Amino acid sequence: MDVRHSPEQVALRDSVRQAVDRLGVTSVGQLDDAERAAKLDAAVGEAGWRELRTAADDAGAPWASAVEVAIVAEALARGLADAPFLGATLAAELRRLAGAPEALGPETVALRPDLSAPASPEDAAVALDAFGEADALVLVPADGGWTLAAVPVTGRGTCTDLTRPTAPVATAGASPVEGAGVLGDAELARWTALGLALTTADLVGTMDGATALSVDYARERQQYGKAIGSFQAVQHLLADAAVHAEGSRSAALHAAWAVDALAPADALAAAATAKAYASRAALAVGEIAIQVHGGIGNTWECLAHVYLRRALLSTDVLGGVGPNLDRVLEHAGIGAA
Amino acid sequence: MDFADSPDEAAFRARLREWLAGNTPELGASSTTDEYWEAQPEWHRALYRGGWFGLSWPEEYGGHGMPSVYDVILDDELANAGAPPRPSLGYLVQGIMHHGSDDVKRRFLPGLISGDERWCQGFSEPDAGSDLAALRTRAERDGDDYVITGHKVWTSYSDLADWCFLLARTDPDVPKHKGLSVFAIRMDQPGIEQHPLKMINGVTREFGEVVFDGARVPAENMIGEPGEGWPLAMTIVSHEREPHELGFASRYRKTVKQLTGLVRDDPERFDAEDRRELAWAIVEADMLQRHVSRRLSDRLGGIEHGPEGSIDKLLMTWVEQAVGHAALAIGGRAHDGSDPTHLNTYLYSRAQSVMGGTSQIQRNLVAWRILGLPAS
Numbered sequence: 001m002d003v004r005h006s007p008e009q010v011a012l013r014d015s016v017r018q019a020v021d022r023l024g025v026t027s028v029g030q031l032d033d034a035e036r037a038a039k040l041d042a043a044v045g046e047a048g049w050r051e052l053r054t055a056a057d058d059a060g061a062p063w064a065s066a067v068e069v070a071i072v073a074e075a076l077a078r079g080l081a082d083a084p085f086l087g088a089t090l091a092a093e094l095r096r097l098a099g100a101p102e103a104l105g106p107e108t109v110a111l112r113p114d115l116s117a118p119a120s121p122e123d124a125a126v127a128l129d130a131f132g133e134a135d136a137l138v139l140v141p142a143d144g145g146w147t148l149a150a151v152p153v154t155g156r157g158t159c160t161d162l163t164r165p166t167a168p169v170a171t172a173g174a175s176p177v178e179g180a181g182v183l184g185d186a187e188l189a190r191w192t193a194l195g196l197a198l199t200t201a202d203l204v205g206t207m208d209g210a211t212a213l214s215v216d217y218a219r220e221r222q223q224y225g226k227a228i229g230s231f232q233a234v235q236h237l238l239a240d241a242a243v244h245a246e247g248s249r250s251a252a253l254h255a256a257w258a259v260d261a262l263a264p265a266d267a268l269a270a271a272a273t274a275k276a277y278a279s280r281a282a283l284a285v286g287e288i289a290i291q292v293h294g295g296i297g298n299t300w301e302c303l304a305h306v307y308l309r310r311a312l313l314s315t316d317v318l319g320g321v322g323p324n325l326d327r328v329l330e331h332a333g334i335g336a337a
Numbered sequence: 338m339d340f341a342d343s344p345d346e347a348a349f350r351a352r353l354r355e356w357l358a359g360n361t362p363e364l365g366a367s368s369t370t371d372e373y374w375e376a377q378p379e380w381h382r383a384l385y386r387g388g389w390f391g392l393s394w395p396e397e398y399g400g401h402g403m404p405s406v407y408d409v410i411l412d413d414e415l416a417n418a419g420a421p422p423r424p425s426l427g428y429l430v431q432g433i434m435h436h437g438s439d440d441v442k443r444r445f446l447p448g449l450i451s452g453d454e455r456w457c458q459g460f461s462e463p464d465a466g467s468d469l470a471a472l473r474t475r476a477e478r479d480g481d482d483y484v485i486t487g488h489k490v491w492t493s494y495s496d497l498a499d500w501c502f503l504l505a506r507t508d509p510d511v512p513k514h515k516g517l518s519v520f521a522i523r524m525d526q527p528g529i530e531q532h533p534l535k536m537i538n539g540v541t542r543e544f545g546e547v548v549f550d551g552a553r554v555p556a557e558n559m560i561g562e563p564g565e566g567w568p569l570a571m572t573i574v575s576h577e578r579e580p581h582e583l584g585f586a587s588r589y590r591k592t593v594k595q596l597t598g599l600v601r602d603d604p605e606r607f608d609a610e611d612r613r614e615l616a617w618a619i620v621e622a623d624m625l626q627r628h629v630s631r632r633l634s635d636r637l638g639g640i641e642h643g644p645e646g647s648i649d650k651l652l653m654t655w656v657e658q659a660v661g662h663a664a665l666a667i668g669g670r671a672h673d674g675s676d677p678t679h680l681n682t683y684l685y686s687r688a689q690s691v692m693g694g695t696s697q698i699q700r701n702l703v704a705w706r707i708l709g710l711p712a713s
Contacts, residue, residue, distance in 0.1 A: 001346060001406050003627075003634040005338055067338050215708050230711040235704030242703055243651045250628035251620075257340050273623045276616070325616035332597050332619060334612065335604060 003253060005071070013071045019043045020079025028301050031082065031162055041083040041131070044076075050088040053194070055096045062096060066194050066259035070201035070252060077205025077314070080306055082163040084108065086198060086317070087129030091137050093194050097187040098148050100180035103135065110136035110151060110169050115316040116323055121149060121174045128317065130157035130167035138174050145184040149174035161313035162306050189264035195318040196271035197255040202314040203275075203282040204252050207245035210289040210307035214238060218292055234292060241288045244281035251277045265331065272319075272327035279320040282311040340630060342410070350410050356387050357418040364421045369681035373421065374542035378497060381424045381452035390423060391450045394430055398446035406633045408581050413626065416590035427582030429456055429502055432573040436519070436561035445500070445521055445560075457498035457524070459489040459505075459547060460570060466491075467698050469504075470513045470567060474549060476505035476520065481556055483507070483520065485528070485549040491692075495531045495545030498524045502573075503554070504566050517566030521558045528552030536688070538681035577693040578650035579642060581629045585653060589622040589660045592682055596667040611666040618663035621656040628652060644706035647699040654689045654696055661686025 005013070023040035025031055044050060049072045052064040069089055076085055087108025095103065110125040111118055118139045119125035127136040134153045139146040151174045157167025183191070215238055218229030228234050251274035258270035286308030290297040297304045315321075329335065342350055362380060364373050384390040385399070392407045394400025401407075415422060426449065433446055448454030465472035474487025485505060495501070501522050508516035524531070528551040534544040561569045576582045596615055600607050607615075632649065636642070661683040668679020690696040704710040 001340055001342060001409065001630060001634065002637055003338055003340055003630050004638060009338060211708075215710065218710060227711055229704075230713045232701065232713050235708075235710050235713070236697070236700040238708055238710065239651070239700035239703035242708060243648050243655070246645075246648050247624050247628060247652045247655070250631045251624040253338075253631060254340055254623075254627040257338060261339075261341065270623075273620050276620050277624050325613060325620070328616050328619050329612060332601075334597065334600050334615070 003257070005067075009068065009071055012068060013075055015047065016049070016072050016075035017079070019047070020076060020081050024076075024079030024081050025163060025303075025306070026080075028162075028303060028306060031306075037082050040081060044081070044083045044085060050085060051092060051102075053089055053093040053096055054102050060096055060099060062093075062260075065256075066197050067253075067256045069194065069198055070256035073198045073201040074205040074208075074252075077202040077310060078209045079205075080163050080209060080303070080310065084129040084131055084134075086164065086202070086314075087127070087134075087136075089198060090128070090191070090195055091135075093191050094137050094148055094183070095177070095180070097191055098177070098180040098183050100148060100177050106132070106134040107150070108134055108136050108153065110138050110171065111317065113168075115166075115313075116319045119171055120146075121171045123171055125151070125169050125171045126166050127151075127153045127157070127169045128164070128166055130155075130165045130169075132156055136169050137177065138171055139183070139188075140174065140176070142182050145182045146188065147182055148177035148180040150177055151175075159313075161309050163310050164313055166313070186264045189268045190259070192318055193255070193259045193264070193267040193271040196268075196275040196324070197252070197259050199314040199317045200248070200252040200255055200271070200274045200278045203278040203311055204245060204248050206307045206311045206314065207241065207248060207278075207282050207285040210285050210304060210311075211238065211241040211245060213303055213307070214241065214289045214292040221294075228292075237288045237292060241285045244285050248274070248278035248281045268327060269331035272324040272331070275319070276321050276324035276328060279315040279324070282315060283308075286311050340627075346407070346410060349407060350414060353389060353411065353414050354418070356389065357414060357420055360387060361418050361420040369538060369540065369678050369685060371540055371542045374494075374497075374540065377421070377424065378452060378455060380421050384423060385451045390452070391430070394446075394450060395434075398442060399450040404633075405581060405636055406630070408584070409586075409626070409630050409633060412581075412584055412587040412590075412629070415584075415587040416594065419591055419594065420587075422588040422591075423584040424452070425583040425585070426456065427579075427584075428573045428576035429458065431576040431582065432502070432519075432569055433560060435572050436565060436569045440557075441521070441560050449500075454499045455494065455497045456500045456502055457492050457495040457545070457547070458573070459492055459501045459503040459522075460573075461491045462488055463490050467695055469570065470517070472504060472506065472517070474503070474505045475509070476503075476507045476518060476554070478507075478556070479553075482553045483556060483559075485520075485522065485552040485554060487549050488546065489549070490546040491534070492531075492545045492547050493543055493692075495524070495547050496533055496542060498531075500524060501529075501547065502560075503549075504570050507563055507566075511564070514567045515564055517570070518563050519560045519566045519569050520554045521560060522552060522554040526552055536685065538684035539677075540681070540685070574694055575642065575646045578646040578653075578699070579632070580625055580649055580653045581633055583653075585657065586622070586625050586629055589618075589625065589656055592660050592664060592679075593618050593622045596663050596679070599667050607667060614659075614663040614666040618660045621659040625653060625656045644702060647694075647702040648707065650693060650699050651696060651703070654699075657686045657689040 157165035255274035391400035393405035665683040
């Protein structure tokens with residue numbers, strides 16, 4: 001056992017951090033800077049981070065493990081990166097597991113409106129990462145499981161998460177994905193594990209970013225003639241935020257490793273454990289960030305709610321606390337809560 | 338980056354599993370009955386004789402000189418076997434290793450590690466809890482000895498102890514942090530009286546108070562230099578905050594396993610809220626195991642433990658108290674006179690946010706030393 005990141009993984013993290021330091025969102029106003037966002041999108045695209053889960057060989061092995069995917073997700077979230085990654089990675093994984101060729105254009109996935117599971121044709125559905133025109137993959141029942149079909153995303157959505165728009169899509173008349181085989185329960189469990197591990201890593205990144213933002217503010221903001229960060233009540237809130245993030249980071253690391261290393265049911269349980277833990281933690285940290293910012297934290301111009309909103313989306317993708325505690329109980333041989 | 342065992346680790350795990358299959362005593366989830374504490378010394382010696390204790394400590398003192406990641410495997414397998422946790426005395430070993438002379442290490446570490454000699458830790462006093470440096474127990478030089486007068490409390494394992502790891506004031510004329518020293522003092526002497534303190538879960542064999550009235554300790558039993566008591570105590574408490582030094586992960590997982598079994602055997606008895614408490618306990622205990630793996634892996638690269646021990650202590654506390662809440666929900670409240678083991682597990686869990694430095698002190702330390710916020 002040695003769960004330290006390899007030098008290559010550390011270098012990957014550093015390069016994502018450099019990109020988001022340069023092109024990510026450091027104020028609410030920057031969310032409207034389309035030129036910056038386009039440059040970030042181009043940087044993410046050129047680096048190949050959206051293709052980590054495309055097939056690298058005829059046997060269908062991915063270019064990189066879920067550990068690398070989690071490293072990228074965490075660093076993007078920390079810098080509030082408003083570029084496609086989540087949807088593209090999940091779509092690439094669906095194609096890989098179904099033995100379908102790589103997508104020709106931008107692609108994402110469509111989930112049920114509460115985001116807890118993939119959508120099927122005739123379901124109401126919401127596309128992730130609806131930044132512009134793209135295809136969204138849905139699951140179509142087939143002999144022995146599901147196969148893939150695509151529906152069009154027609155434009156940019158506007159929703160809860162200000163950094164990653166979502167948009168309703170029509171699933172009727174979805175067109176079959178050429179070359180896609182059948183995904184069975186094992187493949188779907190593996191895919192769900194990746195989605196949970198990825199969104200857990202995103203939550204860890206938002207917790208880091210929100211905590212750092214709040215610690216900086218607590219050091220600067222003066223009341224009663226002193227920095228509010230010198231008051232024990234404020235210090236304890238921020239200490240709790242740091243503890244939430246550290247526990248989540250350890251669970252997230254294991255979940256990311258488990259995606260490719262364990263049997264599907266165990267990988268799913270590891271991912272569900274981490275996602276439940278981090279979902280609760282990220283909500284607490286987002287709320288702490290708003291509280292520490294006081295009145296300012298309750299205004300649109302403060303980045304604290306941008307972190308919280310990002311956490312709300314990451315939490316709900318493939319399920320937050322409730323569905324994942326159910327998965328944990330099921331793995332322990334007990335019916336759902 | 339790999340959570341899986343290396344070939345050496347897998348071989349160690351297999352040997353350990355085989356040993357546990359034949360050597361696991363029938364004991365409760367731990368810390369919840371006097372029976373547990375009575376049997377604990379023998380469990381310590383059995384683990385030591387089997388070659389499973391002190392894995393990461395130096396061979397010359399009875400350890401095995403292995404990387405500390407092996408402690409994760411030990412805790413994992415103890416939990417899987419339903420065995421009691423390993424005795425928590427890593428922090429005393431660390432204190433002696435970091436501050437003791439070679440002579441002190443040779444004299445005290447082998448008995449401490451083998452379990453042949455039992456130790457308690459005399460730090461807290463009635464008026465010195467969180468403000469430990471305010472302690473008043475005096476050590477006054479008299480020839481080749483020091484004479485000890487004072488009152489220690491919340492002293493774990495004082496009833497069975499042969500030795501006390503005693504923090505006392507040797508110089509009353511310097512600032513409070515500077516005048517403290519540490520001694521290894523024999524407990525079986527006329528100037529020492531100890532009384533058990535009954536904990537809120539009814540256990541009487543864990544907690545004690547110790548009154549020193551003219552007890553004597555040879556000067557050569559001082560650990561570290563005169564006045565080195567405060568840094569030594571800080572070494573001890575910082576290691577006392579680390580889940581892997583304490584080996585508590587296996588204790589939590591053992592309880593979780595028992596609670597899971599109760600729900601599996603009789604699902605109708607438990608409502609959605611009970612199951613949710615159990616699910617959180619599973620999640621929390623699992624997180625701690627991964628967290629310890631992460632911390633110990635960092636040490637493979639030579640990262641020494643530091644202020645992050647306070648984060649770890651808070652995480653461990655959240656885990657223990659989540660497991661406690663599950664024990665309360667699933668194990669029942671024993672109003673009908675049934676076995677109160679799980680009620681007692683819950684009640685014992687309240688101590689975790691106090692022992693080894695309260696959660697409030699840990700939050701102060703996280704804020705100052707990790708987040709860089711100004712001291713108030």
